[in-house]
Amino acid sequence: MKKLIVLLLIIPNFLTAQVDFNDYFLNKTLRFDYTRAGNADTSYIFFEQIKEEPFWGGSKVNLIDKFNFGDYRIMLYDSTGTKLIYSRGYSTLFKEWIDTEEAKHISRSHYESVVMPFPKHKAVLKLQNRDKKNVFHTVFEYTIQPQSYFIVKDKYDKYSTEKLYGKKNAAVALDIVVLPEGYTETELPKFRKDVQRFIKYFFKVKPFKENNDKVNFWIVNAPSEESGTDIPGENIWKNTILNTHFYTFDTERYLTTRDVNTIRNLAAYVPYDQIYILVNTDKYGGGGIYNYYNLCTADNEYSEEVFTHEFGHAFAALADEYAYGYTDAEELYDMSVEPWQVNITNLVDFESKWKDLTDKAAPIPTPDTEEYCTKIGAFEGAGYVHKRIYRPVYDCNMRSNATKEFCPVCLRTVKAMLDFYSK
Ligand SMILES: [Zn+2]
Known part of the structure; x- marks a missing residue:
């Protein structure tokens, strides 16, 4: 039991251990552009260009993503290809498009782009997709040679x-x-x-x-x-x-x-x-x-x-904490795992979401009645779906324009x- 506890303490640290910026990076941006093309069933990535950009606006301490959000993820490894030196989750318009009716009938392409601090040495970039079970898979790999004269170095002096x-x-x-x-x-x-x-x-x-x-x-x-x-x-x-x-x-x-x-x-x-x-x-x-x-x-x-x-x-x-267009959760979500977004749940693993913030008096799921309209619970109707996807409070800025404020669950993440x- 003691061993298990020690392991549990070590693993999260290991996964999010940060690296020293100056060991691996210069103070500017490397931008990697590609096209993602496909349809509702399958998609591919095609390399477009690499650019050098003059500034790095991101943190120099928090280089490894600790949030595990997004439909996609970039993972940048050092020259050995084994040490993770930068990572970031993200989503794109293409991911939304593949849920449309059009994507069932035709293939389309979208231009996409990711940025990272500019590596000092050779580095290996992996583009990953999240699957329906919330597991990431590498779908594209590219070795970055920072000295390459094919890295585009355009001037940025046209606009003030x-x-x-x-x-x-x-x-x-x-x-x-x-x-x-x-x-x-x-x-x-x-x-x-x-x-x-x-x-x-x-x-x-x-x-x-x-x-x-x-x-x-x-x-x-x-x-x-x-x-x-x-x-x-x-x-x-x-x-x-x-x-x-x-x-x-x-x-x-x-x-x-x-x-x-x-x-x-x-x-x-x-x-x-x-x-x-x-x-x-x-x-x-x-x-x-x-x-x-x-x-x-x-x-x-x-x-x-x-x-x-x-x-x-x-x-x-x-x-989005509102329902829109879909009645049944199965149309958009795999109901055997939690959706990855922090402010919606299908109650499969509510502990991993905002159970710690819920009002003890509020039943889960929480009825849409006046008694609970100011409480934190799990209200049905969210993530574009009317049934079996739940939101934290009756109203939040992620649900309607009636409030400017984020609910406590959204606020914690922001x-x-x-x-x-x-x-
Ligand atoms: Zn919210």
């Missing part, structure tokens, strides 16, 4: 940049770069003003409110030819720098872009951990995908609530993530 908020060095702060979308040259002053307004919104919400010294906001002044964004359902098409559009997967409010290459090219002007695309329209909508990107519109009456909601997705991998990025 500005640090709009924050005093800390990028290594010890959460760096958010806000990119302008659908702002013409003459509208760039509006962009700057809009971002200042959103920074105020951001710091009204916990845990950012009481940790406002841990965050930097940057902007890159890249204008679009035309104002606004594409609205396919209304046959409105605009020539904009990041090629965003509403009606993603035919959902009107779902605002995304497939132009990941341009997004990364603009973000690379400054050090960053998170990319936020601010879209110059008053239409309701947005999007947020874990360690991929955030989008929000500038002038809608709910823009304030949407801004933090999408950030919950992209920064802390939080699930706080942990903020600490991870600001050390």
Whole structure:
């Protein structure tokens, strides 16, 4: 028994033991771009390019991901291929697309991109996919030769940049770069003003409110030819720098872009951990995908609530706590294992989720009645599904625009993530 306890204490440390940044990395970014192509049944990865970018915005202490979130993961090993020196979970638009009807009939490709600190020596990059049982598998492997002259070294001097908020060095702060979308040259002053307004919104919400010294906001002044964004359902098409559009997967409010290459090219002007695309329209909508990107519109009456909601997705991998489109959980989830998102559960292993935070008086599952509307329990209806997927509280910013606040379960994760990025 004693042996077992010792082992349990050692294993988690071993898995998340951090490495010394200066032993393995230079203070800039290596970006690896590829295309992911396939359909509902199968997918493949095709190498596109490697780029060297001027800054590293991430932590120099927390190099190994300890969260185990995301549908995909990058694992970077040293020259021997055995010592893990950097890892990060993430999700992409392709992963959402494969759950659509279209993916049952045709194959499509999506451009994707991952970043890591620039290795000093030869290193081995593995791209991994999570399967339905929550096990990761390597699907692509690439040996990085840092001295190779095929690593693209483009200049980043076309647009001006500005640090709009924050005093800390990028290594010890959460760096958010806000990119302008659908702002013409003459509208760039509006962009700057809009971002200042959103920074105020951001710091009204916990845990950012009481940790406002841990965050930097940057902007890159890249204008679009035309104002606004594409609205396919209304046959409105605009020539904009990041090629965003509403009606993603035919959902009107779902605002995304497939132009990941341009997004990364603009973000690379400054050090960053998170990319936020601010879209110059008053239409309701947005999007947020874990360690991929955030989008929000500038002038809608709910823009304030949407801004933090999408950030919950992209920064802390939080699930939507509402039901939408699906009745039966089996359509989206393997009901023999817990979904990996921290703020939804199918009660298969509730201890691994927020059981420690639940109100002792609340039965699990928790009835949707007035008696429990302020309690932490397990309320049915979440993660796009009406039945057998549960959320922590009656309402949370990940469920509706009626509240600006994260529920205690979401808050705990956002706080942990903020600490991870600001050390
Ligand atoms: Zn929540």
